[in-house]
Amino acid sequence: MLGQRRLYATASRFITSARPTNGFVGAIGNTPLIRINSLSKETGCEILGKAEFMNPGGSVKDRAALFVVEDAERKGLIKAGGTVVEGTAGNTGIGLAHVCRAKGYKCVIYMPNTQSQEKIDLLKMLGADVRPVPAVAYDNPNNYNHQAKRFAESLDNAVWTNQFDNTANRQAHIETTGPEIWAQTDGKVDGFTCATGTGGTFAGTTRFLKEASDGRVKSFAADPPGSVIYSYVKSKGKEMVRGGSSITEGIGQGRITANLQPDIELIDDALKIPDSATIHMLYRLLDEEGIYLGASSALNVAAAYEMAKALGPGKTIVTMMCDGAYRYQSRLFSRKWLESKDLLGAIPEHLQKYIAL
Ligand code: PMP
Numbered sequence: 001m002l003g004q005r006r007l008y009a010t011a012s013r014f015i016t017s018a019r020p021t022n023g024f025v026g027a028i029g030n031t032p033l034i035r036i037n038s039l040s041k042e043t044g045c046e047i048l049g050k051a052e053f054m055n056p057g058g059s060v061k062d063r064a065a066l067f068v069v070e071d072a073e074r075k076g077l078i079k080a081g082g083t084v085v086e087g088t089a090g091n092t093g094i095g096l097a098h099v100c101r102a103k104g105y106k107c108v109i110y111m112p113n114t115q116s117q118e119k120i121d122l123l124k125m126l127g128a129d130v131r132p133v134p135a136v137a138y139d140n141p142n143n144y145n146h147q148a149k150r151f152a153e154s155l156d157n158a159v160w161t162n163q164f165d166n167t168a169n170r171q172a173h174i175e176t177t178g179p180e181i182w183a184q185t186d187g188k189v190d191g192f193t194c195a196t197g198t199g200g201t202f203a204g205t206t207r208f209l210k211e212a213s214d215g216r217v218k219s220f221a222a223d224p225p226g227s228v229i230y231s232y233v234k235s236k237g238k239e240m241v242r243g244g245s246s247i248t249e250g251i252g253q254g255r256i257t258a259n260l261q262p263d264i265e266l267i268d269d270a271l272k273i274p275d276s277a278t279i280h281m282l283y284r285l286l287d288e289e290g291i292y293l294g295a296s297s298a299l300n301v302a303a304a305y306e307m308a309k310a311l312g313p314g315k316t317i318v319t320m321m322c323d324g325a326y327r328y329q330s331r332l333f334s335r336k337w338l339e340s341k342d343l344l345g346a347i348p349e350h351l352q353k354y355i356a357l
Contacts, residue, residue, distance in 0.1 A: 024102040038288040044313030059323035063172040065095030068161040071168035082157035087148035097126035110148040165258035169200035178208020190315040195251040199260030221270040222303030227252035233270035276346035283351040
C-alpha cells in the first residue's frame with residue numbers, strides 16, 4: 001500500500017489547478033499549450049498549439065461567446081430571462097447555447113439551411129431554438145445574419161451578439177488567450193499565427209502579444225484558399241483577391257471585420273495554406289502526436305510549421321488548435337468525401353489506414 005504522502009507525490013504531476021470553477025463559464029479558457037514534438041524536432045523550433053478543444057463547449061468560440069454575453073449584460077442590453085440571438089453555423093452557436101443555458105437565457109440561432117443535420121441536432125440538444133433560413137448572400141436582406149438582427153430588434157430584453165463586428169469578441173482574446181500564452185511561455189514566444197473567421201482570435205491575441213513584447217513577437221495571418229486576408233496583408237491593404245474555396249470550416253473571410261480592423265497594421269506577414277497541406281497535417285498530427293483536430297486547427301499548425309521555417313531554428317511559435325475532429329469526422333475520415341474533394345492523394349500511403357469511413 002502506498003502511504004498518503006506517496007500517493008500525493010504520484011498524483012501531483014497531473015495537478016495544475018485544484019480549485020473548482022464557478023460553474024460552466026468558469027471553466028472556459030486556461031487551456032493547455034501542447035508542444036508538438038515531431039514538428040519541433042524537425043524544425044529546431046518550439047511549435048506549440050493552444051488546446052482550445054479542451055474548452056467546456058469544445059472550441060475556441062466558448063471564449064467569445066462568454067465575452068459577448070457578459071458585454072451585453074454590462075451594457076444593460078439583456079437582463080434575467082432575456083434572449084440571445086446570433087447568426088452562426090458553427091462553434092459560436094454551440095458556445096452561446098452552453099453559456100445561455102448556464103446563465104438562464106434563451107438562445108435563438110439563425111443558420112443557412114445548407115448546414116448538416118448533426119449541427120442542427122446538437123444545437124437543439126443544447127436547448128437552442130434553431131431557425132434554418134435560405135442560404136443567400138450577405139447583401140440580401142434575408143441573409144441569416146440580417147434575420148438574426150431583425151428578430152432580436154423585434155423582441156424586448158434581447159440582444160443580437162453580432163460576432164463578426166462586436167469587438168467584445170476580440171476583447172476575449174486580449175484578456176484571456178494572449179495573457180495565457182504569454183504566461184505559459186514565460187514571455188519567450190517569438191511568433192504567433194492563426195486563421196481568421198471573425199478575426200477575434202487572431203486580432204485579439206496578436207494585439208496582446210505585440211503589446212506585451214514591445215512589438216517583438218511576429219504575427220503571421222494564416223489563410224485558406226478563397227479567403228481575402230492573404231492578399232490584403234501581402235498587398236498592404238491595396239487588394240482583396242476573391243475566388244476559390246476550401247474544406248476548412250469556420251475560417252476564411254471576404255472582408256475586414258470590425259474585430260480585425262484595429263489590429264490590421266500589426267500583422268507582419270501572411271501564409272496561404274492549401275487544403276492538401278491542411279489535410280496532410282491533420283493526418284500527421286493524429287499519427288505522430290495522437291492529436292485529433294478539425295481542419296482549421298490543422299491549417300493553423302501547418303502555418304506554424306511554415307512560420308518556423310521562415311523565422312529559423314531556436315524560435316518559439318504558437319498557434320491555435322480551435323476544435324477537435326469529432327464535429328467533422330463523417331467528412332475528414334471518409335474516403336468518398338476525400339476523393340470528392342480530390343484530397344486522397346494528399347494523404348501518404350502509410351497514413352491512409354486512418355481513413356475509417
Ligand atoms: N476554427 C473554427 C473551427 C471556428 O469555428 C472558428 C470560428 N468561426 C475559427 C477557427 C475562427 O475563429 P475567429 O472567429 O475567432 O476568427
